[in-house]
Amino acid sequence: MISCPCEKEVRDLVERGQWPQASPAELRNHAASCRVCADLVLVATAFQRARVSTVAAARPVSPGAIWWRAQLRSRQQAFERIQRPLLGAQVFAFVAVLLPIIGLIAFQAHNLVEWFASLGKASPSAQLHSGDLASASSSASGLIFVVVAAATFALIAGLALYFDAERK
């Protein structure tokens, strides 16, 4: 790459619109013999003229329309920001409820199978003893207790997550 010490001076004169009329004669003579400065003058003057004509041809929309669009975009972004922790809390709560239920079902699977089998074998009135009824009802109440506890935990955890996300 070749550079010229006069490059900056020539460029400043072209950008200020002072080339070539208001530029020193020695600089004009230099630009006529220097490839770097000749290129610079040719290109910079062409771009300056192009800028003037292009800027004059611009027909920008009103700033009010842009402002309006930006307000709408801001509103949409704010809405999404508010929705994000809500969605996160919902997903967490769903997973927090689902996982203990699945775990409980897996853990109590053999008991449930036995219970359903005993229900199938027993006749409605004759073979149902008081001991069977008591064990079945205690097993069911235990299951309900665990599900309620898991749901309460999920609800509290979800709320905590939501408030934490909102605070952030």
Place this chain on the structure above:
Amino acid sequence: MPWEFALPNPLTGEADAATQPAAAHMDNGAFAAFYERSARPLWAYPVRASCDSTLADDLMQESYVRFLCAERAPSLADDGEVAARLYLFRIATNLLHDHWRRPRAASIDELPEEAFTAGSSHAQTEAQAELGPALNRMKPRERQLLWLAHAEGYSHREIAQVTGLASASIRLLLFRARRKIARLLREQHQIPAGGAQ
């Protein structure tokens, strides 16, 4: 209070600083004045870089919308208008790159120049007739660099901020682009090459 009421109302201009960055660094009147001063030069940049005035209209509007919505946009009062303009040109540059990448998942340097020159509807002016044919034969990145340097008068450091390129490489890229377009302009206008260097 229901969360719907915490949102800014675009019709009345009500705003909450936490939820509306547009109002955080500029008010409506200041923006209108800034827009009047900067919209035309900003429009000229994508027009000349893409040779497509319709695209330039879209990019210019999108640039301002993103500028207003950006949380870290420079403030006119604190950072000054030059920083705000550079930020706008940076957004426009990124939007141009996104546009060029969209049809083909390839680097813009690999795309042929013809892909960027079709669909021009800009008025044929004398200056365009002078610069247009040569500019159309340049690569998009070369057009961007040349426009920023010679039409907008940005320094190498400012061009690096706008384009995201390394400041050190701008000088070399610009030198090559300038030499190339000077040769094309000379061929176009039958100007003899000047200089002995």
